Amino acid sequence: xxxxxxxxxxxxxxxxxxxxxxxxxxxxxxxxxxxxxxxxxxxxxxxxxxxxxxxxxxxxxxxxxxxxxxxxxxxxxxxx
Numbered sequence: 367x368x369x370x371x372x373x374x375x376x377x378x379x380x381x382x383x384x385x386x387x388x389x390x391x392x393x394x395x396x397x398x399x400x401x402x403x404x405x406x407x408x409x410x411x412x413x414x415x416x417x418x419x420x421x422x423x424x425x426x427x428x429x430x431x432x433x434x435x436x437x438x439x440x441x442x443x444x445x446x
Contacts, residue, residue: 372438379414380434383407393435420446
């Protein structure tokens with residue numbers, strides 16, 4: 367996996383979990399920007415990210431995750 371693969375894979379996860387096949391995201395996108403991205407959806411998104419990338423996020427990592435870019439940074443810190 368390269369860091370370039372991460373955003374594309376995250377977009378697929380978000381589109382699937384939020385059931386929005388045309389959803390457009392960028393690094394600064396936050397839950398306030400996306401309809402349906404609530405705490406329940408976030409739990410599903412996190413589980414899908416962990417499954418897709420093969421690691422578990424720590425509570426400390428999740429506390430600092432406020433945007434798609436933050437999630438991408440966390441994934442990049444855990445090489446496959």
